[in-house]
Amino acid sequence: MDTIVAPITPLMRTSVIVIRVSGPRAFDVSKYLYVSGKKINDFKHKYVYHGEFIADDIKDDVIFYAFHSPNSYTGENVVEISFHGNPIIVQKALKNIYKLGIRLAEPGEFTKQAFLNGKIDLIQAEAVYELIDSKSVTGIYSSYEKLRSGMRGEVDFIKENLLDILSVVEAYIDFPEEDLSDFELKYVYERLDNIIFKLEKLISTFETFKYVNEGVKIAIIGKPNVGKSSLMNYLLRENRVIVSDIPGTTRDVVEEEINIKGYNVKLIDTAGIRNSNDKIEVIGIEFSKNKLNEANIVLFLFDLEKGVDEDDLQIMNLVKDKNIIKVANKLDKKMVDIDCDVEISVKTGEGVDDLLNILEKQIKSIVVVNEDNKQLLSERQRDAFLEILNHIQDIKKNFNVLTLDLLAVDLHFCLNKISELTGEIYTEDLLKNIFDKFCIGK
Ligand SMILES: Nc1nc2c(c(=O)[nH]1)N(C=O)[C@@H](CNc1ccc(C(=O)N[C@@H](CCC(=O)O)C(=O)O)cc1)CN2
Numbered sequence: 354m355d356t357i358v359a360p361i362t363p364l365m366r367t368s369v370i371v372i373r374v375s376g377p378r379a380f381d382v383s384k385y386l387y388v389s390g391k392k393i394n395d396f397k398h399k400y401v402y403h404g405e406f407i408a409d410d411i412k413d414d415v416i417f418y419a420f421h422s423p424n425s426y427t428g429e430n431v432v433e434i435s436f437h438g439n440p441i442i443v444q445k446a447l448k449n450i451y452k453l454g455i456r457l458a459e460p461g462e463f464t465k466q467a468f469l470n471g472k473i474d475l476i477q478a479e480a481v482y483e484l485i486d487s488k489s490v491t492g493i494y495s496s497y498e499k500l501r502s503g504m505r506g507e508v509d510f511i512k513e514n515l516l517d518i519l520s521v522v523e524a525y526i527d528f529p530e531e532d533l534s535d536f537e538l539k540y541v542y543e544r545l546d547n548i549i550f551k552l553e554k555l556i557s558t559f560e561t562f563k564y565v566n567e568g569v570k571i572a573i574i575g576k577p578n579v580g581k582s583s584l585m586n587y588l589l590r591e592n593r594v595i596v597s598d599i600p601g602t603t604r605d606v607v608e609e610e611i612n613i614k615g616y617n618v619k620l621i622d623t624a625g626i627r628n629s630n631d632k633i634e635v636i637g638i639e640f641s642k643n644k645l646n647e648a649n650i651v652l653f654l655f656d657l658e659k660g661v662d663e664d665d666l667q668i669m670n671l672v673k674d675k676n677i678i679k680v681a682n683k684l685d686k687k688m689v690d691i692d693c694d695v696e697i698s699v700k701t702g703e704g705v706d707d708l709l710n711i712l713e714k715q716i717k718s719i720v721v722v723n724e725d726n727k728q729l730l731s732e733r734q735r736d737a738f739l740e741i742l743n744h745i746q747d748i749k750k751n752f753n754v755l756t757l758d759l760l761a762v763d764l765h766f767c768l769n770k771i772s773e774l775t776g777e778i779y780t781e782d783l784l785k786n787i788f789d790k791f792c793i794g795k
């Protein structure tokens with residue numbers, strides 16, 4: 354088994370750079386480690402040392418600690434050394450470590466080792482990636498849950514129901530002339546339904562949870578000059594887009610990420626929609642119209658000073674199938690009443706809190722979170738669960754006509770899929786697919 358090393362923090366000028374060594378020969382790096390001027394001979398498990406890293410061409414003041422196999426992240430012997438944050442120091446240190454026959458780790462190789470050594474299953478390994486990749490608090494919470502316990506509950510539930518059915522089916526295989534009793538049929542159908550119910554719920558989280566992770570898209574639309582860009586800037590708390598009293602100021606679609614009440618949101622400012630002769634403005638308006646298709650929520654802005662006119666109604670027609678929040682702006686200059694969900698003034702800030710509360714409710718209704726917080730984020734997992742679901746639905750549909758032999762084959766297929774899901778069965782290709790996405794050092 355190889356012993357591997359890699360920086361586990363970015364290799365750049367920074368405060369501290371940490372490297373991790375893992376494998377049967379990890380403790381050989383003791384060759385370069387000194388405490389109070391004496392070479393360290395044995396590392397105590399989970400014990401922090403302050404000392405020096407000394408090789409021919411490099412010296413640094415370091416902190417280091419070791420984990421003894423199998424009680425480490427990878428399950429192997431692990432040493433972590435933390436250097437002053439100059440990449441030149443660490444490059445030199447690494448070169449000296451390579452001399453010990455220790456090689457640079459591939460992306461994700463530490464976590465792959467943790468999987469191969471049975472510290473975590475494949476769902477947990479993917480959760481490591483999801484955790485780092487998460488772009489919202491909810492996403493982090495969900496992947497952390499998965500990192501702790503995988504999807505043991507869900508997986509075991511499906512497995513147990515499959516095994517229950519299989520035991521009935523297999524009991525009859527030797528007596529093909531006999532039919533299942535009504536009691537046994539009911540028992541089997543109940544279990545098929547259990548699996549279908551669980552899987553449908555789980556699979557639906559894949560679509561909805563995408564919004565949590567990638568951000569719910571909120572487009573601000575309306576006529577020119579109603580204050581769309583002003584609202585964008587206000588919510589971003591910076592002057593990101595140009596605001597002016599000239600209608601047709603915004604020519605482009607501007608997209609920025611913000612956090613609204615803990616939710617990751619993509620806020621989209623659009624060009625005010627109108628019939629224009631300006632070539633560039635027309636392109637911007639087309640862009641904006643296309644962008645509307647992607648939006649999950651539309652903030653439709655009206656002008657309380659000017660009131661509603663034919664142009665507003667035309668734009669409204671473009672978004673009639675969307676989740677719309679009608680926002681009447683310029684409350685400070687209000688001249689007319691407008692039928693809307695909230696009145697605001699971007700200028701004074703009045704009403705914006707109410708708008709945020711309405712937005713929060715809308716976001717919550719889009720972002721359906723599974724009650725046990727185990728969301729499906731991985732396409733691989735979604736596809737596997739979907740394949741099982743399709744199989745189970747077929748079995749249910751054809752239960753009367755399927756031979757017991759065929760049924761048993763189908764059930765075994767599903768059980769196999771589950772083993773692939775958790776990694777009890779795997780191929781090198783599958784591991785490559787999963788771990789190639791990881792960064793080096795993870
Ligand atoms: N410096 C550093 N920070 C890190 C990590 C790391 O590996 N190194 N982690 C990861 O990248 C995460 C922490 N996860 C870890 C998970 C398990 C073990 C570990 O040694 N587990 C042993 C138990 C050791 C013990 O408590 O006795 C085991 O599971 O047997 C270490 C870190 C986040 N921060």
Ligand SMILES: Nc1nc2c(ncn2[C@@H]2O[C@H](COP(=O)(O)OP(=O)(O)OP(=O)(O)O)[C@@H](O)[C@H]2O)c(=O)[nH]1
Pocket residue numbers: 576577578579580581582583584595596597598599600601602603604623624625626682683684685686697698699700701
């Ligand atoms: N009095 C008042 N003026 C506002 C308010 N919000 C925006 N404005 C002004 O309205 C004008 C237009 O604002 P913008 O934010 O550029 O409007 P827009 O909807 O982005 O316009 P286009 O990009 O042309 O589509 C600017 O002069 C803003 O200062 C408000 O709440 N009250």
Ligand SMILES: [Mg+2]
Pocket residue numbers: 581582583595596602603623624625
């Ligand atoms: Mg604008």
